[in-house]
Amino acid sequence: MKVLVPVKRVVDYNVKIRVKADGTGVDLANVKMSMNPFDEIAVEEAVRLKEAGKANEVVAVSIGPAQAQETLRTALAMGADRAILITVDGPIEPLSVAKLLKGVVADENPNLVILGKQAIDDDANQTGQMLSALLGWSQATFASELDLGDTTAKVTREVDGGLQAIEVTLPAIVTADLRLNEPRYASLPNIMKAKKKPLETRTPDDFGVTVSPRLRVIRVEEPAGRTAGIKVAGVTDLIEKLKAEAGVI
Amino acid sequence: MAILLFAEHDNQSLSDQTAKALSAASLIGGDIDILIAGKNAGSVADAAAKLSGVRNVILAEGDTLEHRLAEPTAALIVNLSGDYDTILAPATTTGKNVLPRVAALLDVMQVSDVIEVVSPDTFKRPIYAGNAIETVQTTDATRILTIRTTSFAAATGDNAPAPIKTIDAGSDGTGLSTFLENILSKNDRPELGSAKIIVSGGRALGSAERFQEVMTPVADKLGAAIGASRAAVDAGYASNDLQVGQTGKVVAPDLYIACGISGAIQHLAGMKDSKIIVAINTDEDAPIFQVADYGIVGDLFDILPELERQL
Ligand SMILES: Cc1cc2nc3c(=O)[nH]c(=O)nc-3n(C[C@H](O)[C@H](O)[C@H](O)COP(=O)(O)OP(=O)(O)OC[C@H]3O[C@@H](n4cnc5c(N)ncnc54)[C@H](O)[C@@H]3O)c2cc1C
Numbered sequence: 001m002k003v004l005v006p007v008k009r010v011v012d013y014n015v016k017i018r019v020k021a022d023g024t025g026v027d028l029a030n031v032k033m034s035m036n037p038f039d040e041i042a043v044e045e046a047v048r049l050k051e052a053g054k055a056n057e058v059v060a061v062s063i064g065p066a067q068a069q070e071t072l073r074t075a076l077a078m079g080a081d082r083a084i085l086i087t088v089d090g091p092i093e094p095l096s097v098a099k100l101l102k103g104v105v106a107d108e109n110p111n112l113v114i115l116g117k118q119a120i121d122d123d124a125n126q127t128g129q130m131l132s133a134l135l136g137w138s139q140a141t142f143a144s145e146l147d148l149g150d151t152t153a154k155v156t157r158e159v160d161g162g163l164q165a166i167e168v169t170l171p172a173i174v175t176a177d178l179r180l181n182e183p184r185y186a187s188l189p190n191i192m193k194a195k196k197k198p199l200e201t202r203t204p205d206d207f208g209v210t211v212s213p214r215l216r217v218i219r220v221e222e223p224a225g226r227t228a229g230i231k232v233a234g235v236t237d238l239i240e241k242l243k244a245e246a247g248v249i
Numbered sequence: 250m251a252i253l254l255f256a257e258h259d260n261q262s263l264s265d266q267t268a269k270a271l272s273a274a275s276l277i278g279g280d281i282d283i284l285i286a287g288k289n290a291g292s293v294a295d296a297a298a299k300l301s302g303v304r305n306v307i308l309a310e311g312d313t314l315e316h317r318l319a320e321p322t323a324a325l326i327v328n329l330s331g332d333y334d335t336i337l338a339p340a341t342t343t344g345k346n347v348l349p350r351v352a353a354l355l356d357v358m359q360v361s362d363v364i365e366v367v368s369p370d371t372f373k374r375p376i377y378a379g380n381a382i383e384t385v386q387t388t389d390a391t392r393i394l395t396i397r398t399t400s401f402a403a404a405t406g407d408n409a410p411a412p413i414k415t416i417d418a419g420s421d422g423t424g425l426s427t428f429l430e431n432i433l434s435k436n437d438r439p440e441l442g443s444a445k446i447i448v449s450g451g452r453a454l455g456s457a458e459r460f461q462e463v464m465t466p467v468a469d470k471l472g473a474a475i476g477a478s479r480a481a482v483d484a485g486y487a488s489n490d491l492q493v494g495q496t497g498k499v500v501a502p503d504l505y506i507a508c509g510i511s512g513a514i515q516h517l518a519g520m521k522d523s524k525i526i527v528a529i530n531t532d533e534d535a536p537i538f539q540v541a542d543y544g545i546v547g548d549l550f551d552i553l554p555e556l557e558r559q560l
Contacts, residue, residue: 011377016514019381026381038496094349095358118496122376124361125345129319130353138425139319141346144489154429159342160442160498161259162490165429166318172426178496179483214358215385218371223382226521229542231533235555238527241543246525248504249446249471249560 001148003046003055004110005080006101007039009064009071010121023219026121035071038116040078041176044183045146046114047079054148055112057081061104063097065089069199076194077186083199088211094122096204096211098130103207105135110171112153117142117175128175138168144179250334251280251304255326255348256297257341260287260315263296265443266339268403270396271300275404276366277335280304284329286322286418288315298410305411311418316428317343323350324422330355330391335369340395348395357389364400378495378518398442399501399522434488441491444474446504449493449520452480453509453531453549460486463553464508470560476500476520478510494519508549512537529553 011017011026012034018027035043049055060075061084062068072083086100105113118125132139140146140155144163147154150170157164158177168174186194204211232238242249252274257264267283274281282305283297294308307329313321326347330336336351338344340362352359364382365373371386372394441447448468454460460481468475477487479494493500495518505523510516512528512535520526521540528541529549538544545552 013515017377017380026377093358095353095356098353120378120495123378123495124359126349126352126359126361129346129349132319133323133350133353139346139350140426141319142342156432157342158489159431160490162431162433162488164316164431166426167429168426169424178479179489214389215360215387218384218386220376220381220383223375223379226526226540228539229526229544231538231544231546234545234547235552235559238543238545238556239559242504242525242527246504246542248525 001055001112002057002059002108002110003049004105004108004113005039005042005046005058005060005075006113006115006127007043007060007062007071007075008036008116008119009033009062009068010036010119013037013120019220019222023221025217025220033067035074036116036119038118038176040183041178041180042114042116043075043078043080044181045176048181049148050079059084059108059110061086061101063088063092063100072199073194074186076197077191078184079190082197084202085199086202086204088204091213092211093213093215094124094126094130095214096209097127098134099209100204100207101131102134103209112148112170112172112174114174114176117177128173132173135173138172140166140168140172141175142177143174144177146174146180251282251332252277252335252337253326253329253333254281254283255336255338255344256283256285256293257339257343258285258287258290258293260290261292263293264339264341265403266341266398267297268300268406269398269401270337270339271302271404272401273363273366273396274335274337275302277369279335282307284309284326286314286317286325288312294413295410296406298413299406299408301404301408303411306413308413308415309418313420313423314418317347318426318428319346319350320422320425321419322347323354325419326351327354328419328421333391335392335394337394337396339398344395348393352393355391355393357391357393358387359393359395360385360387361395362397363394364397378514379521380514397499399499434490438468439472439474441474441476441493441498441500444502446471446473447476447500447502448473448506448508449476449478449510450481450487450508451478451510452484454481454486457486463550466557467553470557478516507537507541508553510537511535512540
């Protein structure tokens with residue numbers, strides 16, 4: 001079985017981003033970029049499926065600027081077999097990404113696509129669900145456990161009230177939540193090996209998809225800030241403040 | 250044209266997140282219908298009918314809708330979509346699961362996690378874990394939105410009831426996935442989303458037993474909900490539904506007490522709109538103190554029992 005794993009290049013999760021003074025966006029110049037953490041989990045899951053003999057090929061795909069090649073090399077170093085980059089400059093919306101991925105699915109015929117549940121830059125949480133809809137496939141979002149069979153998969157999902165187990169018919173879309181696994185660090189030999197693995201470059205035109213945005217970004221601004229309050233000496237002091245000053249207990 | 254609100258419920262009671270999303274819908278303006286998709290969910294429909302400003306409640310019941318699996322539920326909404334120019338839902342795990350599927354089927358780009366309605370087609374939403382707020386205008390004919398409910402007050406629920414219309418559940422989208430079981434956390438505490446006070450624990454708690462031992466008495470005294478950081482959930486000290494943050498629950502109680510939580514941006518994203526924040530941490534430089542109204546530098550294993558005694 002072939003597994004497709006889309007990965008996104010995003011601002012590293014440790015970076016405290018800054019909003020541009022002119023309100024046009026977030027300042028990405030000289031900022032550390034990494035693979036979206038949820039996508040790392042997705043890659044890890046796919047590679048584990050291969051190691052367990054349940055998948056025979058893992059294909060990583062990224063949609064983004066030329067530098068997203070680095071992100072794909074990371075996926076290859078983690079154990080993906082080959083990679084596809086669809087080059088797009090500038091921001092791209094989940095709906096367009098889903099349309100491009102649908103094209104990749106048509107070429108590659110995977111039986112399973114594992115995506116991160118959300119990207120930590122736009123925090124949209126849409127791409128997996130949209131791809132599933134466009135393909136008419138089953139979907140299992142926010143997965144914390146994946147038990148893959150030949151024709152179905154049992155997926156445990158993280159939901160507001162706890163956990164939910166569902167069974168999806170293959171082919172299926174799964175989106176990874178935080179606790180699906182702990183991604184490995186690629187070893188140095190594997191990083192070296194990854195440099196020789198195939199990486200193919202495509203464009204949106206190859207798939208006949210226009211990527212013009214549907215949402216017009218009017219402004220990006222800083223959130224209302226919070227200022228640090230005071231340190232109190234102890235519990236008595238705290239209770240007194242919460243009662244008299246804040247009036248919350 | 251009109252607005253369709255996809256309701257959050259458990260077939261027995263209507264979640265107050267629906268009433269909050271309804272307030273967002275009212276700000277957009279237009280006739281508002283509420284869709285209840287479920288099974289034996291008549292009491293939910295009755296409750297929805299009494300919310301203020303509702304034109305009709307649409308009730309669709311069937312086995313395939315009992316757990317609101319994404320495929321049949323999205324198909325149902327798509328079948329209704331012709332009558333609406335706005336379709337929205339609270340940004341719960343159900344709303345997040347279903348609405349993007351609807352959006353793609355209608356060739357619409359969804360606006361996720363709306364925190365402010367600027368005009369009927371323009372909305373504010375957080376990006377980068379809430380470290381930036383983006384104002385976006387949709388250009389699609391249909392607008393599809395999920396609503397971050399902490400940003401809206403609940404609509405009142407004791408009005409003269411709106412009519413309830415029953416529709417067929419339909420069979421589109423069925424057979425792709427099957428519900429197996431819910432493993433829901435059971436407790437009689439207030440829900441994280443609606444609690445006035447939240448006591449939240451981090452990695453410092455050290456074990457599930459100690460998490461229980463130290464956090465529960467304080468929460469009981471305060472009538473509070475219990476929350477947790479990702480580190481505490483990953484380590485198994487608390488269940489996944491208690492995780493507060495960018496990728497967990499977003500909360501805004503009157504009082505949030507962060508115990509042994511460092512204050513990573515991903516955690517702050519879920520709680521920094523709380524009215525009053527208290528931080529208890531041994532490290533006086535912990536980032537959590539930068540957002541805390543009141544901080545105590547000290548060991549939570551001393552401070553929490555003391556707090557419980559003095560309350
Ligand atoms: C993609 C992604 C998504 C994430 N989503 C979330 C999310 O939704 N929610 C979330 O919380 N995190 C999330 N995180 C994780 C986040 O980055 C932090 O790792 C996490 O919040 C840390 O949890 P913590 O504060 O409990 O642990 P730590 O950072 O280890 O902090 C423990 C704190 O306890 C203090 N301490 C130790 N002993 C004591 C004591 N005896 N008494 C008092 N204080 C003590 C320490 O000084 C320290 O400040 C996410 C990370 C990623 C990459």
